[in-house]
Amino acid sequence: METVPIFVGGVWREGRGPRMESRFPADGSLNTVMRAASAEDVEAAVQAAEQAWRDPAWRQRLPHQRAALLLRVSELIDAQQERLAQLQTRDNGKPLAETRALVASAAATARYFAAACETLEGELTTPRSPGIMTLSRYEPIGVVAAITPWNSPVASEMQKIAPALAAGNAVVVKPAEATPLLALELARLFEQAGLPRGLLSVLPGKGSVTGEALIRHPLVKKIAFTGGTETGRHLAHVAAEKLIPASLELGGKSPTIVLDDADVEVAARGICYGAFSSAGQACIAGTRLFVHRTLWQPLMARLVELTRALRLGHPCQPGTHVASLINEAQRERVMHYVALAREEGGTVLCGGGVPSDPTLACGPWFEPTIITGLSNQAQVCQQEIFGPVLVALPFDDEPALIAAANASIYGLAAGIWSRDSARALRLAEQLEVGTVWINTYKTFSVSTPFGGYKQSGLGREKGRQGLKAWMQQKSVYLATAPGINHWSD
Ligand code: NAD
Numbered sequence: 001m002e003t004v005p006i007f008v009g010g011v012w013r014e015g016r017g018p019r020m021e022s023r024f025p026a027d028g029s030l031n032t033v034m035r036a037a038s039a040e041d042v043e044a045a046v047q048a049a050e051q052a053w054r055d056p057a058w059r060q061r062l063p064h065q066r067a068a069l070l071l072r073v074s075e076l077i078d079a080q081q082e083r084l085a086q087l088q089t090r091d092n093g094k095p096l097a098e099t100r101a102l103v104a105s106a107a108a109t110a111r112y113f114a115a116a117c118e119t120l121e122g123e124l125t126t127p128r129s130p131g132i133m134t135l136s137r138y139e140p141i142g143v144v145a146a147i148t149p150w151n152s153p154v155a156s157e158m159q160k161i162a163p164a165l166a167a168g169n170a171v172v173v174k175p176a177e178a179t180p181l182l183a184l185e186l187a188r189l190f191e192q193a194g195l196p197r198g199l200l201s202v203l204p205g206k207g208s209v210t211g212e213a214l215i216r217h218p219l220v221k222k223i224a225f226t227g228g229t230e231t232g233r234h235l236a237h238v239a240a241e242k243l244i245p246a247s248l249e250l251g252g253k254s255p256t257i258v259l260d261d262a263d264v265e266v267a268a269r270g271i272c273y274g275a276f277s278s279a280g281q282a283c284i285a286g287t288r289l290f291v292h293r294t295l296w297q298p299l300m301a302r303l304v305e306l307t308r309a310l311r312l313g314h315p316c317q318p319g320t321h322v323a324s325l326i327n328e329a330q331r332e333r334v335m336h337y338v339a340l341a342r343e344e345g346g347t348v349l350c351g352g353g354v355p356s357d358p359t360l361a362c363g364p365w366f367e368p369t370i371i372t373g374l375s376n377q378a379q380v381c382q383q384e385i386f387g388p389v390l391v392a393l394p395f396d397d398e399p400a401l402i403a404a405a406n407a408s409i410y411g412l413a414a415g416i417w418s419r420d421s422a423r424a425l426r427l428a429e430q431l432e433v434g435t436v437w438i439n440t441y442k443t444f445s446v447s448t449p450f451g452g453y454k455q456s457g458l459g460r461e462k463g464r465q466g467l468k469a470w471m472q473q474k475s476v477y478l479a480t481a482p483g484i485n486h487w488s489d
Contacts, residue, residue, distance in 0.1 A: 004034045006180075006204055007187040008041050009048025010197030016040050017205050022181050025093030026315055026324050027362040032181060036205030042172075042213040045201035049143040049170035050219045052198030059168070066166055067114035072193035073162075073186075074110035077103060084185060086316075088154050091181040093363075094278055095315045095323045099154075105446070106158035106186070109462075112446040116467045117166035131481030138471040140168030141245075144222040145214045147207070147235070148183070150176035150326055151281045151386075156226045156249075157183045159446075159461050161190070161200065164224070167470035170199045172220070174211045176227075178326055180204035207231065215239075222470070225249065226283075229384075229410075229455050236458070247459030247469055249283070250452055251384040252412030254433065255405040256286035256441065259418040260294045266439065267417035268302040271390075274415055274441035276310060276368045279322050280388035281330070283456075284413045286441055288381055289392040290401055296394045300372070303392075304350050307368045312355055324363035325387060331364035334387030338369060341380045341391070347373040351388070376404045384410070398427070406432045411453030415441045434460075 003019070005012040017036030024031055037045070052058060077084065081103050088099040122137035146160035157173060164171040175183040183202045190200050203210050215223050215238050225235050226249040239246035256274060258267050274286035291299050313320035325331045331354075338352050351369030368388040374381060381391050395401040405414065413435040418424040421438065428436040434452045437443065444450070449460035459469055479485075 001030060001033045004032050004184070006034060006037055006041070007184060007200070007202040008037065009045045009201055010052070010191075010199075015203075015205070017210065020177065020180070020204060022091050022179065024090050025326050025363060031090050034180065034204060037174075037203035037210045038205075039209070039213040041203055042210060042217060045172050045203055046143055046214070046217045046219050048198035049172055049201060052196055053140065053142055053168070053170035055196070058196055058199065061168075063117045063120065063166075066168065067118040069193055069195060070110045070114035070117070070162055070166060073189050074107040074114070076189045076192060077107040077110065080189075081107070084154065084182065087185060088182050089315050092150055092153060092179045093315055093324050093326060095320045096318075097320075098278060102152055102155045105444070106154045109155070109158045109446050110162045113162040113166040113467060116163075116464055120464065120467060125475075129484065131479055131484050133478040133480050135476040135478065137474050137476065138167070138468060139474055141470060141472055142169060142221040143219050144169045144171050144224060144470065145220045146171055146173045147211055147215070147223065147225045147227065148173065148175050149227040150179040151278065151283070153179045154182040154186070157186055159466075160224045161186060163461075163467045163470045165190075165195070165199060166467060169222075169470055172201045172203060172214055174203050174205065174207070174214050177204070177206055216242075218242075220244070222246070232457070245459075247451075247461065248457045249450075249461060250412075250455060250457045251410060252283045252285070252452065252456050253288055253382065253384055253408050253410045254284055254286045254413040254415070255288045255290055255408075255431070256415035257401065257405060257417065257427070258289070258291040258295055258299055259416065259420070259423065259427075260292040261419045261423075262292075262295060262299075262417035263419060264295060264298050264302060268299055268306055270415065270417065270439070270441045271303060272306045272310070275390040276307065276322055276388045277442065279325055279366070280368075281326060281386050282442070284435070284442060286413070286415050287385065287390055288376070288405075288408075289390055290395050290405060291392060293394045293396050300349070300392060304370060307350050307370060310368050312357065312360060312365055312367070314359075322365070322368060322388060324360070324365045326364075328364045330387065331366050334366050334385060334389060337380050337383070337385045337387070337389060338371070341371045341374060341378065341389075344374060344378045344380070346371045346378065346380070346391070376407055382408060402427070402430050406430075409455045412456035413437070
């Protein structure tokens, strides 16, 4: 198979690093072969980016003109939605229904940041002296690095590329090793939409080589990262050494809470979706379930029933709920945690192993699994598994529930199921997490900021706040009368 080119400083060419592959997770078949970006490629991409963002033709491009470019990209994505979704499924193995939604969200993100960029206003702040006008304005940062994981590539990548360019920066993307294809496709669409050369590069390769060279490059002035907490901590150290901002979207172990007044059917369906869609490979997966003891029996019975009825299948087959995991290593990680749960005294209510269906023997499927009989201190309750494993615990009173829900190093998201919205809102205020869903789960809006508390992250993506995160604020004082602040003699 011929190697496909990568996008370095606006030029499509073979990477100068080692050979790497994209494989279809469902059966391991080869999608594409390419050469990774080497340190020299990183140098070329960053130098081109530095030149491109400083070019007056780009610096002077007004917000509505940058917005027009993003709108063209969103139209190109919409026009090719099905092809892109198929490619995303080939690259990371999610069911087509999910990758169609991811591609649609990428188009929506481009549209949103087009609108946000065009309407983002500076301020005339209140002066403290007569004859002085004070202004606050937003300016680009320069060359920014965007580093993404494999679980929702096209969405994570657009969530960084769109605001970075809307803000007037140049962006160098390092996609995850396993899933390089959609970032390269996005680069083609931006090129087709007329993005000037050098403003976007896509450098597939290993985190420890390509990613490391990128984040350490002296011309890189911001790191935007989505991925695991340990990697995020390392990137934060590098950013601290360089004294540059880092925005970090990290791991989670999100609690979902069923209060005693919840609608059991609605809650069970939402919890099942929140834990097992994307085969649990989602930072926000609701993997710690707290159920009020009065509803424990009916809720758990219905949840097990719904979970057993989930259709495990080929990601391209209509109606598939749960496709394979990304690779064998991920399945081994999940198996390790289920074994650990058993050792710690847990009871596996359903799932817990590799499915027996011979048609699923071609890839790393794992059964959606529910475990009970553990405390919140158990390792499976405290560590991110990133697979289809839900641990359920009963609770009796709200103070103990809140303490247990918050007893985690993570603080990404939470779910609450209750018929009493005011009560649910009071509870939401007490949860140490960045997003709370009430009577719904995993619903998103690009205009609503997203990010984590505690070790789930730093900073926010999405929303107007998510655009300002890619800009530097500058204050300007303008004397409107002569002689302000001169020596008085
Ligand atoms: P990961 O941390 O292993 O890798 C993420 C990215 O970082 C990859 O592109 C990788 O190559 C790169 N990387 C690794 N080491 C690097 C280094 N030294 N320098 C620069 N780049 C480096 O994460 P993953 O396994 O790809 O993704 C799963 C993790 O992502 C989970 O923990 C999940 O919770 C998290 N995640 C978080 C969010 C969020 O928004 N909070 C969203 C999706 C995934």
